[in-house]
Structure formats: structure tokens, C-alpha cells
Amino acid sequence: MELIPAIDIRDGRCVRLYQGDYARETVFSDDPVAMARRWQAEGAARLHLVDLDGAREGRPVNNGVIIAIARAVSVPCQVGGGVRSVQTIERYLTGGVERVILGSVAVEQPSVLAAALARHGEAIIAGVDARSGRVAVHGWRERSPEKAEDLMRRLAAMGVRRFIYTDVARDGTLRGPNFAATARAAKAVPVPVIASGGVATVHHIRRLSEIGVEGAILGRALYEGALSLSEALQAV
Numbered sequence: 124m125e126l127i128p129a130i131d132i133r134d135g136r137c138v139r140l141y142q143g144d145y146a147r148e149t150v151f152s153d154d155p156v157a158m159a160r161r162w163q164a165e166g167a168a169r170l171h172l173v174d175l176d177g178a179r180e181g182r183p184v185n186n187g188v189i190i191a192i193a194r195a196v197s198v199p200c201q202v203g204g205g206v207r208s209v210q211t212i213e214r215y216l217t218g219g220v221e222r223v224i225l226g227s228v229a230v231e232q233p234s235v236l237a238a239a240l241a242r243h244g245e246a247i248i249a250g251v252d253a254r255s256g257r258v259a260v261h262g263w264r265e266r267s268p269e270k271a272e273d274l275m276r277r278l279a280a281m282g283v284r285r286f287i288y289t290d291v292a293r294d295g296t297l298r299g300p301n302f303a304a305t306a307r308a309a310k311a312v313p314v315p316v317i318a319s320g321g322v323a324t325v326h327h328i329r330r331l332s333e334i335g336v337e338g339a340i341l342g343r344a345l346y347e348g349a350l351s352l353s354e355a356l357q358a359v
Contacts, residue, residue, distance in 0.1 A: 125338035128162040132185040133175040141295040151346045159192045165352045170200045177205020193219035226250040227260040240282045249283045254291040272311035279312040293321030325358040
């Protein structure tokens with residue numbers, strides 16, 4: 124199972140939110156590029172980059188910082204937040220990003236997702252964020268009536284080859300993932316699923332590996348020192 128450190132960017136800085144709440148932000152670094160180099164040096168084989176301002180505004184905001192990170196490290200990067208067009212996807216891919224995550228646009232504009240899949244296939248990830256089992260969109264501020272697993276089945280039928288499943292209520296809390304919901308998500312589709320939200324211990328990582336997810340995104344636990352990346356990597 125792959126372990127992927129997250130670098131969430133707001134106002135050009137590396138931050139973490141609590142349960143996706145922009146009013147409950149902790150700043151961990153003013154230099155996201157240096158943070159990316161740190162996780163690479165500690166053994167990360169991939170990085171997860173999020174434009175938090177972009178997710179909120181529906182357009183790329185920190186794309187310059189994100190492309191700078193992709194060019195500064197030798198490990199592949201995946202990016203999400205504010206991606207609403209094929210043009211934005213192509214700017215990221217030509218800028219050195221390996222995978223682009225589509226969230227709200229995959230729910231609301233399936234034609235954009237279809238065009239992205241037709242052009243870029245494996246480089247496209249669908250990000251499915253859930254709050255109480257229902258899909259959350261627009262920087263997690265709004266909730267759709269659709270169940271997360273139903274959305275995943277629908278998108279997989281369109282040709283999505285990889286998902287990131289995030290339980291918003293667990294994100295940034297260090298309380299552990301929602302294992303039951305993550306297991307349902309992983310079983311809903313015949314393609315790889317990456318888990319995100321609440322991972323804080325090696326035990327959490329081992330339980331996720333038993334569920335069968337392809338990877339886990341690590342955030343606040345790394346930044347606060349609750350979890351060592353080297354210990355986590357040894358565990359898998």
C-alpha cells in the first residue's frame with residue numbers, strides 16, 4: 124500500500140484544516156516547496172497537493188506553487204482543488220504533475236470528466252468526498268443528495284480508473300479513518316481506491332491495508348509528529 128503525504132496550500136502556505144473548515148486552519152510552513160522536499164527525503168514515493176483556495180473559488184489559485192513543487196521534486200505528484208476544465212488539467216500535466224484530481228466538476232459537469240478521460244485516461248483521478256455518506260462538493264461546503272458509493276459506481280462506468288475517497292468528518296481530526304465507509308467505497312468499484320481522512324497511527328494504516336485500498340493520504344499526523352513517515356513506510 125502506498126503512503127502519500129499531503130501538502131494542502133492556502134495563501135501560498137502549507138496548512139491543515141479541521142474537518143474541511145476554512146476557519147479552523149493551522150499553518151505548518153510558509154514554504155510548501157521545502158515541505159515537499161522534506162517528505163521526499165523521508166521516503167515518500169508520491170505527493171498529494173491540494174489547492175485549498177482553488178477548491179473554494181472554483182479556479183486554480185495556487186497553481187504556481189503547485190507547479191514549482193512538481194518541478195522541485197523527483198517523485199510524482201497528484202493535484203486537486205479548483206480543477207474545472209480540461210485546459211487546467213493540461214496546464215498541470217505539462218507543468219510536471221502526473222495525476223489530476225477532479226472533484227466537484229466530476230459530479231456537476233460529467234462532460235468535462237468525459238473529455239478529460241478521453242484525452243488523459245490514467246492521469247485522471249476522481250476525488251469523492253463524503254459527509255455522513257453523502258457527496259460533499261465545492262470545498263466540502265455543500266452536500267449532494269447522492270451517496271458516495273453510487274457516485275463512484277456511476278463514474279467508474281464512465282471510465283474513471285482511480286478514486287480518492289475522503290471522509291470529511293474525519294479529515295484533520297487524528298481520530299482514525301471511517302473504516303466501514305472506506306470499505307464500502309473500496310468494494311463499490313473494480314478500480315483502485317486511495318483512502319484519505321483521519322489516519323494517525325500505524326494501526327490505522329494496517330487496518331486500511333486489510334480493507335484493500337491502494338494507498339492512504341497522510342496529513343496532520345505527519346505535521347504534528349503523531350506519526351513518523353519512516354515508521355509508517357516500514358509498516359507497509
